[in-house]
Amino acid sequence: MARPLMPPMCRFFPSCSDYALQALEKHGAARGSWLAVRRVCRCHPWHPGGVDQVPDRSET
Numbered sequence: 001m002a003r004p005l006m007p008p009m010c011r012f013f014p015s016c017s018d019y020a021l022q023a024l025e026k027h028g029a030a031r032g033s034w035l036a037v038r039r040v041c042r043c044h045p046w047h048p049g050g051v052d053q054v055p056d057r058s059e060t
Contacts, residue, residue, distance in 0.1 A: 011049025016040055022054040 010016060019039050024032035035054065042052075 011043065011047065012039070012052045013050070014053070016043055019052065019054060026054055026057060 012019065014022065016036075016039055020032070020036035023035040023039075026032065027035060039052065043049075
């Protein structure tokens with residue numbers, strides 16, 4: 001309920017949860033989960049963040 005009132009906190013676009021959903025849709029459960037875990041591991045104060053789209057199937 002309070003989420004719309006709070007400023008966005010994710011350092012990436014799309015957010016990690018949106019990235020995970022897109023990765024699962026594009027790559028299936030195994031590869032999509034691996035991509036999502038890698039993304040969450042990059043989410044820390046020392047990473048600059050930025051735009052990080054889910055790679056296409058041909059790029060992985």
